Amino acid sequence: MARSDEAAAFFHAVYSAVQEIPRGKVTSYAHIATLVGTRTSPRPPLPLPCTLANSPGIRTDTRDRGAVAAQRPRQVGMCMKHLSSDASHRFNNANVPWQRVINSKGVISPRYVCSPALQCQPVGASAGSQPDGAQNQAAALRDEGVHVTRGAMGEFMVDFGEYGWFPRVLPSEAVGDEAWESSTGEEEEGE
Numbered sequence: 001m002a003r004s005d006e007a008a009a010f011f012h013a014v015y016s017a018v019q020e021i022p023r024g025k026v027t028s029y030a031h032i033a034t035l036v037g038t039r040t041s042p043r044p045p046l047p048l049p050c051t052l053a054n055s056p057g058i059r060t061d062t063r064d065r066g067a068v069a070a071q072r073p074r075q076v077g078m079c080m081k082h083l084s085s086d087a088s089h090r091f092n093n094a095n096v097p098w099q100r101v102i103n104s105k106g107v108i109s110p111r112y113v114c115s116p117a118l119q120c121q122p123v124g125a126s127a128g129s130q131p132d133g134a135q136n137q138a139a140a141l142r143d144e145g146v147h148v149t150r151g152a153m154g155e156f157m158v159d160f161g162e163y164g165w166f167p168r169v170l171p172s173e174a175v176g177d178e179a180w181e182s183s184t185g186e187e188e189e190g191e
Contacts, residue, residue: 015079018032018100019095020171021097021101025146025165026163027101029077030076032073073104080098100144106160108137108156108158
């Protein structure tokens with residue numbers, strides 16, 4: 001199914017933002033949504049992609065922007081889910097560091113497949129085991145020097161205090177000597 005121009009613009013903005021995350025750092029789906037939605041250039045925030053606008057729980061009217069904004073991290077997740085593995089595509093899993101985006105709790109989100117009856121099962125996993133997708137993401141982060149731990153429930157976790165990347169604006173959109181904050185809230189040196 002072809003993407004609308006709006007959806008294509010949103011996917012492009014998300015993938016471009018993710019490409020700016022430095023090696024050995026992670027950020028959240030919500031922070032990517034914030035960066036994409038709060039640009040310093042005169043462009044307005046990008047609209048909801050039409051392909052996601054008809055999904056349950058996503059409101060597309062402009063009267064309730066809070067409901068729309070609350071869905072943006074999930075839309076970023078959808079973009080990451082649909083990242084192509086085809087190297088001939090402009091954005092693909094070889095040039096967009098998908099592994100550097102995790103949830104706002106510092107946890108690598110498990111991947112689920114839902115049946116028509118909405119019974120969801122982890123992808124590639126039997127009961128009680130961690131989905132292969134999360135294991136692959138943890139391994140890719142470890143390859144970059146990120147320390148990934150296991151939580152009490154077996155979930156993969158990353159310490160945002162040590163590995164978090166949370167600039168106020170994307171480095172490519174910073175104006176002049178505009179400072180940005182690290183994950184600790186302190187201004188980076190040399191900015």
